[in-house]
Amino acid sequence: DQAVRIIAETPVDFVIVPGDLTKDGELSSHREVARRLKRIEEAGKQVYVISGNHDILNPEAYRYEGEEKVRVQNISPEDFAQIYASFGYAEALERDPASLSYIVEPKPGLLLFALDSCIYNETTQDGRSVTEGRFSPATLGWIERNLLSAAREGKAVLAFMHHAVTEHYPSQEKHYGEYIIEDAEAVSRLLAAYNVRVVFTGHYHAQDITRLEWDDGKFLYDVETGSLVTYPCPLRLVTIRENTLSLESR
Secondary structure (H helix, E strand, C coil): CHHHHHHHHCCCCEEEEECCCCCCCCHHHHHHHHHHHHHHHHCCCEEEEECCCCCCCCCCCEEEECCEEEECCCCCHHHHHHHCHHHCCCCCCEECCCCCCEEEEEECCEEEEEECCECCCCECCCCCECCCECCCHHHHHHHHHHHHHHHHHCCEEEEEECCECCCCCCCHHHHHHHHECCCHHHHHHHHHHCCCCEEEECCCCCCEEEEEECCCCCEEEEEECCCCCCCCCCCEEEEEECCEEEEEEC
């Protein structure tokens, strides 16, 4: 609630949420989140969301009666797009038939790629939701076709997704590889090849920024931001002016 108040009072054009809108994907929680996001839009800011690994078909959706856990309804991918229709899906210029990815144009000449990296149609052996992320070949093809179209039209592109596209500290992939998109090197290279300069990510619930560089001069920043479902509940304020991007954490 405090985050909603801060965002509503801050002069911004649009808000992005890179997944984990809920702790464990309960339908009731999604409805509460959507109600709060509506308050932000009523304050004149457009909100865009994408799913996190906690949000869809989560087998750990519970309510509690004292010490007892009682399973409650979670949501499907179709439910997600319906519940959050006002927060990206209804405004989408393009939708990926193979995932919940979509593209909007929040400002003239600026395309925002909301990329669904979650594997919610699979379950683990212990019945928990899948932490890892990957893009299917179909989604990768959709991404590249639309990046090519954006380049031809001379439009700038920002992207946001749940999983990181690179390590944020040495040996992260070795010890916590499930927090980085599968085949990260190819995914990050694809984005950078079409002059995507920044991708906003979440998942690890931490504040960090990593820069990737290639020999041909291409580069990509992975701006990782924590989640409001766990302490310390951070927000980032991003300002783009004259080819410079500035960030402030609150």
